[in-house]
Amino acid sequence: MRRHHEAKDGAAAIVELISELKAELVGEDPRNVEHCWDKLRRRHVFSGAQEGVFLIALSGIEIALWDLAAKAAGQALYRMLGGKFRDRIRLYADCGDGDDPSGSPEGCAARAQRLVNEGFTALKFDIDAVQHPAKFDAANHTANGAELRSMVERVAAVRKAIGPDVDLCVDLHARYDVPSACRIAWEMEPFKLLWLEEPIPAENVDALRQVRARSRTPICVGENLYLRWGFRELLQQQAADVIMPDVPKCGGRAESKKIANLAEIYYIPFAPHLVSTPLGTMATCHTCAAVPNFLVLEWHALEERDVWDSYVFAPDGSGPIVKDGHISLPDAPGVGVELNMESVRRNAAPGFGVFE
Ligand code: MG
Numbered sequence: 001m002r003r004h005h006e007a008k009d010g011a012a013a014i015v016e017l018i019s020e021l022k023a024e025l026v027g028e029d030p031r032n033v034e035h036c037w038d039k040l041r042r043r044h045v046f047s048g049a050q051e052g053v054f055l056i057a058l059s060g061i062e063i064a065l066w067d068l069a070a071k072a073a074g075q076a077l078y079r080m081l082g083g084k085f086r087d088r089i090r091l092y093a094d095c096g097d098g099d100d101p102s103g104s105p106e107g108c109a110a111r112a113q114r115l116v117n118e119g120f121t122a123l124k125f126d127i128d129a130v131q132h133p134a135k136f137d138a139a140n141h142t143a144n145g146a147e148l149r150s151m152v153e154r155v156a157a158v159r160k161a162i163g164p165d166v167d168l169c170v171d172l173h174a175r176y177d178v179p180s181a182c183r184i185a186w187e188m189e190p191f192k193l194l195w196l197e198e199p200i201p202a203e204n205v206d207a208l209r210q211v212r213a214r215s216r217t218p219i220c221v222g223e224n225l226y227l228r229w230g231f232r233e234l235l236q237q238q239a240a241d242v243i244m245p246d247v248p249k250c251g252g253r254a255e256s257k258k259i260a261n262l263a264e265i266y267y268i269p270f271a272p273h274l275v276s277t278p279l280g281t282m283a284t285c286h287t288c289a290a291v292p293n294f295l296v297l298e299w300h301a302l303e304e305r306d307v308w309d310s311y312v313f314a315p316d317g318s319g320p321i322v323k324d325g326h327i328s329l330p331d332a333p334g335v336g337v338e339l340n341m342e343s344v345r346r347n348a349a350p351g352f353g354v355f356e
Contacts, residue, residue, distance in 0.1 A: 017057040031069040051226035062252030063283045071334040081290040088326040089285045091299040092122035105157030112158045119324030122167035127151040128175045143180040159191045171197040185215035195220035209239040223273035227251045244273040247284040260291040269295035278312040312337040
């Protein structure tokens, strides 16, 4: 698909990989979802089944298998996972750089205000700017005083517009070094953020633990980590306050539930990252429903809501998926939405075709 994929990131390679893995599942009972998943993963540990593109392809396959298994059982997917803790999933709207292409504080405040009026109780803005005009060095990872001031102006305008009770997160997209991450965290303290996201890259848990120890703003990471093993050290070292595995990327629906359950033993909330069509979104909602420590789920389709909605239809005829900043959990068998193949074909990336 053009802008969203169920198995997301690195889409070109994933299409090839899924076609290749298909042969290895022929003859298996698709209802043995975890066995099928484990077979593919263990077989391919020498070809990269630890992270990245391989895991993304495997996550897409796994979600499709869960849909099949739940439909075969005539049950909504969450019922296959031990049932639900909640009927609807609270979303946070990813607001990017706001309404104004230059990312002005006024444009951010306007977008924030509009979404709160629409019913959202949590928002996220990007505050990193790799091309900030005041940068002293385009290649290093240090934020200077002028950059910090731009970040503060943006967050201050949003907090003022939405008041104290709407949850607010900001994303740094893993762009900074440890001293910059700490300075940014300190500057954010007055705004009472729900979290500061990915202040530094994902690879070094020791460095992250340092940032967390020096920050009074909660730190959230995880969209670039894979599998239970990818979260093991992070959790054991208590290097984050909130985790955000991406369900159609980190290993799939069952794997993300296991990661959430591991986080629960450290009393860490689970707030999945997500950039997906309604199909991947709804699959993620079933995991969010089935774990106690769910906090809030990302929703990214603000600027393309019509095409996003058009990818699926709900078998029970219920209207738009996102209402009042929430998604209600469907009771239809499987994931609970069906692809509208006409829209999927219309929006497919040229040259890639559509799995049918
Ligand atoms: Mg992020």
